[in-house]
Amino acid sequence: MRNCHQRFSKPLLIIIVIFLLMGGCAVVGPDYLPPDICTPDSWQADFGGAEDVTAPDPSRLESWWANLHDPILSDLIDQALDQSLDFKQAVSRVREARARRGVSDADGFPILDLSADGTWSRSGTQAVRQSFGGAFDAGWELDLFGGVHRAKEATLADLQAEVANLADVMVSLTAEIGLNYIDMRTYQSRLAVAKANLATQQETYELIQGRYAVGLSNELALQQARYNLESTRSRIPSLVTGGAAALNRLTVLTGKPPGTLNALLTQPHPIPTAPITIAVGIPAEALQRRPDIRKAERDLAAQTARIGVAEAERYPKIRLSGSIGLEAGKLADLLDGSALFWNHGPRISWNIFDAGAIRNTIKVQEALQEQALIAYETTVLEALEDVENAMTAFAQEQLRRMRLMRAVQSAQIAEKLSRDKLSAGLINFSDVLDVQRTLLSFQDQLAESDGSVTANLIRLYKALGGGWSPSMLDKGASTP
Template structure:
């Protein structure tokens, strides 16, 4: 049952509404950010508690990489879509906030009409040439003395305003504001994902290029080995088994070349998608193969409590709780009466010339109340739905926090082990280089043949390849760790800050 009162006695209702304005207050639960117990440090942290640098990829000291990141953040299509989402959220907030203020509409009209002389009732009375119709009142028959044209005009305005006594519109406006914040957080998180993906593919491309060059050198060495083995066999100091083994090793090494070519093409294609550029442009950008850049310095991971403000997924989950809480409060307020103030001042006259005279002004005002006394439980069900949504948002927030801490600790452990692996491979490569030096010395002394030297070279290049693979694994873990630690990676923020600084100067 919907009760809608339009009251003509304004003064008593005005006093009643005034008292409600003084005593009315917002209903529904007030939001409180959740408190999360956490450790003082990460379980596998081996660095200090300094705050992590946002633009960490600069530590690679690779200008090509830095330019690719800057261009991707400007050109990436999903990031442009995220910016449009912020615009839509801002527009929606404006729509919701517009209900806080009175709405005013203005209308005007002009009327021109003529009575029909052929009308069965009034036609003879209006026709000056026709005879008077018997039985018509004098007032009607006298219309023959009047002009049969009538012009009129009016200008009217209407004012409507809902008195938000219980905070329903305020709560909806708060929720809309939080949705804007969520759109901004989404854009920040997407910037992190896009940037991390670009850095990963760029490093993998450089690693594949370096491994390809190393593999070509290894193929050349094994071809020399095969040629020497064939000469030795022709000289009667070997067998066909030696030739077959050398040929098999060369073929196995050559089979890796197409795989690395595929890897390079895949990473180029991914860079093309991230940058929104054709593949030919990417080929130009990375035409000159460069060594795999190596990250310098340590990774400052900060404190565990920093994650709550730096991780986009945690911030998004917390803002979802806040938004749903406001929507819950709005659904509670929706069960209370709604009060309206309406008014309609206007000008009206029978002649357009008199339209704007003081005697043509008129107005009407009213106060109304609308209250769903009985709705079959619909209002309570809406409250229960939003309460369940809030409880679900709380659980999602707790899950996001737990997952974030687990992810960071796991990546810190992996990062430490990858560092150990790389250090061991560095020692193995140093030993392989030492063995090659001794083999070359022995060969110059005539104590071993050239095949042994080539084999030592092959061992050295094999260790170099394993070292590159280990560095790529470390780089992948490093990217994942920086992504897990969060932060704002948007270069536009840095440009905005620089512009504000220049403007202040």
């Protein structure tokens, strides 16, 4: 039978009061302070005058694809944010972190259990004995040294880190959609260049073939025209393959099986044109916006709190518990006043010897905190590197594109002049061959550069933390 009554002794009450007073001001473990990271006052890259050091417009960064004025690209990104498996997985991790936060919050409250039982027993020849009962049991562990408090801090930081990770997934996903879309359009543009040159070279081959038939050209010129034609034709399969791979990747990124978007995307479309200048702001602003840095900082905060959780294991624990219920040998006697029982009292436990297990657990958590700090510092440095590289690539590719445009213009004039002179019999075909090869090379490089300029702009938007907004996070992370 349970004890019917249990009173606190005066010494025990004094001990509890002392512990409560200690617990009121003793939250063990280090308090978290965000790391102080020095950043440069300005960017070091030579942006060639294409930069705007004013702070970027948040709306232009959040939906950077709108700056490219391509409705198909905008639609693909909307589809990806609804259907992408990577995005759905990140949303699920936010839900998990939110649920873990709820579990941690519950640890600070009393626990109340309801139980009921009935038993029948017999020993040897004795009569069957029966017993019936029901009770409410309550328990509450006092958070004297802040272990529960630190655990709540850790799970809150974990939740905030997963929300930042969701934003980072958005940044990566929108950039990957954009880059693969530009890649696909670039292959289409290069394919169009190859086919246009193929048509021109086919005309030249037929011209040489006709001249050869009447004895006005030799076989060497005929074979040169043929291998020039076949060389250009051989480019086409690899361009088709590259374009198909980009299209399939784009389709999978939107959460659909390959082939689903073929009808929409196989029709050639111009490469979206990048703006000449972009607002980049200063390094500190870019670092504040990047979600990967925010995640690394929240991971550090969570790990700092876990040191306090480990520290709290070094100190005593007090658990207050009590029960009230009914217990009787017959079911009908449960309503009798004598069936009532209750008890209450504290339980104090203190791990006074564990062969150094707690001390080493604290060291483990401190080492993990050090690693989290290093990871944060690394993320900051890599973010600065990303922006510097993207700025340089964007500016220099614009310069390269401008020069290729001039080269193409000159090569087109030279190619027309060479064919005219060939028709008049003023030059050999080898001169035409060189000009046509050069024109094809320059046009192909220009098509590649058109795509690279826009792709490098997308990488710059990504490096600056573009591609997510609080409203986009609310749409995903608030889903139950």
